[in-house]
Amino acid sequence: MMQHFPVLAVMLLFLAAFLVEIFGSKNKVIRNGLTLLATTNALVMTLALIKPVMMNGEVISYWMGNWAPVSGYAIGIGYEVDALSLFFGILVTATFWLSSIYSIGYMNKDHHLGHYYTLFLMLSGSVLGLVFTGDIFNMFVMIEIMTFASVALTAFRNDSEGALEAAFKYLVIGSIGSSSVLAGVAMLYSQCHTLNMAQLSSILSGGLTPTSVVAFGLIVAGFGVKSYIVPFHTPAADAYAAAPTSVSMVFSGMVNKAGVYGMIRMVYIVFRAMDHSSVQMLLAVFGAVTMFVGVTMALTQHEFKRLLAFHSISQIGYVITAVSLGSALGLTGGLFHAMNHTLFKGLLFLCAGAVLYRTGTTNLDKLGGLSKKMPQTTICFLIGAGAISGLPPFNGFASKWMIYQGIFTKALTSGNFLYVIITVTALIVSVMTLASFIKVTQAVFFGQLREEHNDVKEVPAVMLIPMYIMAALCVICGTIYPLVSKYLLFPAANASLNVGDYIDKMMGAGYAEAAGVPTMLVEPVTFSFWNPVLWLILFGIVFFAAVIVILLGTNERGKILTAGEKPEAKYATFFSGEEEMFSQVGGSDLFWGFKKNWKGYYKVFTELHSGIVTDYTSYTVIATAIIVMCLFIFMR
Amino acid sequence: MQILLFLVKVLIFPGALFTACVGLFLAGIDRKVIAHMQKRIGPPIRQPMYDFFKLMGKETIVPARANKLVFLGAPIAGFISLAIVMLFIPIFGFTAFSGTADLIVILYFLTIGGVALIVGGSSSGSPYAGIGISREMVTMMSYELPFVLVLLSVARKVGGSTLAFSMNQIADYQAANGSLLFSWSMIPAAIALLLIIPAEVGMQPFDVAEAETEICEGPLIEYSGAALGMFKLNTAMKMCIMTGLFTSLFLGGIRTGTVVCDAIIFVAVCAVVTLVCITTIHAVTARLKIEHLFKFYWTVVSGLALASLILVWMGL
C-alpha cells in the first residue's frame, strides 16, 4: 500500500493538471477545488511516508510496470523514496499546498486561470517527481518539465513589465543547464550502461574514469544552473521578480531547492565525490561567492521582489557552502537551512505579494507606511525578516549557527585558511541580509504613508492563512528544532552519507558490499548550545518581569498616550516645528555611507548584470567549462 | 531550589538587574570622568539613574504615524536580549550559562539590541529617524567585520585545533595560561575590540547614528518617557556587556574563589576599560562622518583584527 504513495502523489498532480484544463477553465469552483484536492492529496501522501521512511529507515521503492531489478540490473524506471527524497518531498508538497491556497486570493484578478493552474500543477508534479525518482534520465525529463512550466508561469502576466524578457532568459539559461545535465547523463550511461542511481553508485564506486569525471562536472554544473548559484543566477533574479508572487514563492522556495537536491543526490550518493577535497573546495568557493554576490546585489535593488530574489540566491549560497563541507554537521545544517529558506523566503514573497495585491506596486521608492494599514502583513514580514537575518529565536538562527560551526570546524580540522575566510563571509553576509531587510522594512512598512495608499486594506483571509502558517513554522522550527533534527534532518543526512545502505535496500541485500561500498553508521549530530526550551523560559521570565514591573508602576509611571481620531499637534511627527508634511526616506536613499565606500564594486557588478541574454549565456557556458575543467584536472 | 537559582540568575545576578545597575554605574563614571577631564565638576555618578527614573515618570507619546505595537515593543525586545547576553559572559570564575557557542550567541543577541533600536526608530515614521536608522545600520555593518575577526582569533587561540566558542573554555584557558592580553599575538585583536566598543555603545566619535545636533538623535527622535528610558537603559547595559566582554576575553584569569569578590573586581576592571576606550576617546575626538566611519572599521580595525587572526593561525 505504502509503496504506491509516491507515484500516486506525482501522477495525481499531473492528472489534475489536465482535468483543470478540461473542466476548470470556465468554472472557478472546480478549478480551485481540483487544485486544492491534488496538492492536499500530495501533502497527505508524503506526510504519511514519514513513519516508514524517517522513523523506521525504510526506502520505499516502486518500479514502473513492475520492472524490478533482475540479477542485479535495474532497467525499469524506479521511484525510490529514501529519507533525503522524502525530506525534500515534504518541503515540495507543503510549499505547493500553501501556494495553492494563496493563489485563490492572489490570482483572482487575472484571466485564463485554467492555464495558470494547469501549469502550476505541472510544475508541482515535476518537482515532486524529480525529488522522488530513482532514475537519472527520468530526473532529466522532470527537470525539463519543470523548466517549461516555470517559463510559462514566469510569462503568465505577459503584459507586466519584463515578464517576457525574464521568461526568455530563464528558458535560455535553463536549457543550457539541462543540456549539460543531459550530456552528463549520456556520458554516464556510456560508462555504466544503467540509469538507476543506486546501481550507478555501486558501479562508480570502483573509481571514476575520465569520461565519468567529465560527466560529473557537467552534471554538477547543470544542477548548479538549476539551483542558480553565481554566475548562473542571472535569470533567477529576473524571473522571481516577474512571475506572479504565488509562483515566485514556489520558485524561490522549491524550484531552486530541486537543483540543490540534485546536487546533493549526485555528489553524495551517485558519485560519492565528497571525499575529494577539490570537490569540497570548488563547491565551497562557489557557495561563498554566491552568498556574497547575492546579498550585495540585493542591497542596491529598488524592487521588492527582485531584492527578495537576490536574497534567495544568497541563501542558496549558504546551503551550497554547508553541503560542500562533506561532514554530517555541515550537511545537516545545509538541509536545515534549505528547509528554513523555503519557509521564510516563502513567507517574505507572500508578504511582497500582499503588498503588490493591495497597492499595485513593488517599487520600494513608491511605497511606505503600510504598517498602519496592513498590520498583520507587517508582523508576518518582521518575523520573516528576523528569520532570514538569523536572529534568535527564529529558525534562521539555528541553521545558520550549524553552518558557522560546520565551516569553522572544517577550517580547524583541515587547517585551511580558505574556510576561515568563508566563515567570516558567512557572518558578514548575515549582517548585510539584515541591512537590506531593514531597508525594506523602512521603505515599505514603516515611514510615511503615501496619499494614494490611503484606502489600502489588509489582504483577505485566504491570503493571510498561508502567511500565518509559514510565520508559525518559522518560530516553531526555531524552537523545537531538536525534534525537527531528529525526525527530518538527521535521517536525511544519514541517507545521503550512508550510501551502502541505500544501495542495499534498492538492489537487494549484499549488493553494496559486493560492489565495495561500505555501509556505515553516521553518528547523530549533537548541538548543546541552543536549548530552545531553556531559551523560551528565559524569554518568558524576562518578559514577565518586565510586564510586572510595568504593571506595578502604573500609578507612578507616566501614561502611554496614543493619538485619537482628529489630528493634534502633540502626536504629530517632529519636523523641527514645521507642520507635518510628506517626507519619506525611501529605500534607495538608505546606506549611503556603505555604498560610497563600495562604489567600485557596485560599478563592476551592476555592469555585469547587464540584462543582455548573450552576456548571461556567456557566463553560464564559461562557468560550466571552468567547473568541468577544474574537476577534470583535480579529481583524476 | 533549582528553579529559584535559575530565576535569580536571570533576573538579578548576572542577568537583568546586575547588568542594568553596572551599566548605569559605568555611564555615570564616564560622565563624571569626562567632566573632570574638561575641568568641570560634572554630574554625580548616580546621574544616569536619575535620568532613567525621571524618564519613567514622564508621559510616553506614541506619534500618530507610528505603529503602536512595534514602537513600544522594540525597547522591551532590546532589553530582553541584552539581559540575556550578560548571562553568557563569565564574571571571572562565575558563569551563569555556558554552551558550546557562546560567542555566536553573544554576537547575535547584541545584534538584536541594535535591531530593536532600528526597528523602533523606523516605526516612528519620522524622516530624521529614517536617516538615523540608515546610519545605525551602516555602523553595525562596519563594526561587525572586525568583531567577527576578533572573536574568531580568540576562538582559534583558545581552542587550538578544536572549536572553542565557549566562554567557559576561554575563562578556563586564561586561568591556566594567563590573560590573553599578555600574549603578544592577541594585542592587535585587543586594540581592535577596544575600538569597536565605542561604536557598539554609540559613543563619540562613532555616534553618527544618534547625532543630536544634526539629526535630532536619529532613531530616538520620537521616543519619550518610559520607552526612551528603556533605550537609555539599553545603551547603558550595552556598555556593561561590551566592557565585560573585553574583560572576559582578554583580561580573564583572575579567580578569587568567591563570587562577590569576583564581581567587585569585574566591575572595577570594566570601569577601567570604560575609561580607556569610551571616555578617553570621547573626550579627545569629534564625530566622524558615516563614510569615514565605515572605511575606518573596514581598513584599520579589521586590519588589526586580521593581523591577529593570521598570527594566531600560524600558531604564534
Added chain:
Amino acid sequence: MIIVNYIASIILIVLGFYTVCTKKNLIKIVLGLGIVDYGINMLIVSFGFNEGGTAPIYQLSDLLNGVAPQFFVDPVPQALTLTSIVIGACVDAMALSLVVMINRKYKTVNADEVRRLRG
C-alpha cells in the same frame, strides 16, 4: 567510423554554444539552443551504437533456445534520444513563441535592446 559521430557531435555542441553566446538576434539564440540539443542527441545515439551489431529484436524461440545473437545495438539510448528530441522541439517552440511575443512588445529581436531588467 563511430569517431566521426563523436567529432561531429562535439562540433555541433561547440557551434551551438558559440551561437548562443555571440549572436545578438534572439531567433539565432534559439537556433543555437537547438543545435546544442542536436549535438547531444547525436552523442547519445552514438554511445549506444556498436559496430556490426544487430537490432535488438529476437524471436521468442531464439531466446528460449539460447541461440540469440550476443551482439546488438543498445536500444536504451535510442529511447533516450527520442525523448530528448521531443523535449528539444518543445523548448524551441516555446522559445520561438516567446520571441514572437517579445517582438510584439519590444518591437525588436535584438538582444541588446531587450534588457529592461538589469542591475
Added chain:
Amino acid sequence: MFKKLIDKSASKSPWLYHINSGSCNGCDIELVACLTPRYDAERFGFKLAGSPRHADIVVISGPVTSQSRDRLVRTIAQVPEPKCVVTIGSCPQSGNVFKGSYSVEAPVENFVHVDVAVAGCTPKPEAIMEGLYTAALILKKKREAMHK
C-alpha cells in the same frame, strides 16, 4: 514602587530643548556658556536634548516673530508632561527693542504658558542658571501633582 525615587529624579535630571524664536543670538550664546566648565550646568543634571520629545524644560529666546510663532507652539505641544517653559532675555516677555515691529508677536505668554522668565538683555549665565534651577524644582511639583 519607585514613587519617591521618580519624584526625586524629576528635579535631578532636567533636559533642555532650546527654541530660538528670532533671537539675536545673544541669549543663545549665554545659554551655551552655562554648559561650559566655568558654570557647568551639567552638575545639576542639565543636558541639551536633540528632540522636544526628550525634553523637560523648553528654553525660549527671541521676540517670537510671526514666522516662528506657530512653530513654537507646535513644538512645545510635542513635549511630554511634566514640562516647564523658561524664557531667556527680555525679548520673549516684552519684545524688547523689537517691540512694535510688524513681525514681532511678543509677549510669548499669549501663546504658551510660561513658568519661569529670566529677564535681562542678555541675562548673565548665573541668572539663567538660577532660572533653570527654579524650573527644575517646578518640574518636581508638577510631577507630584500629576499622580495625585
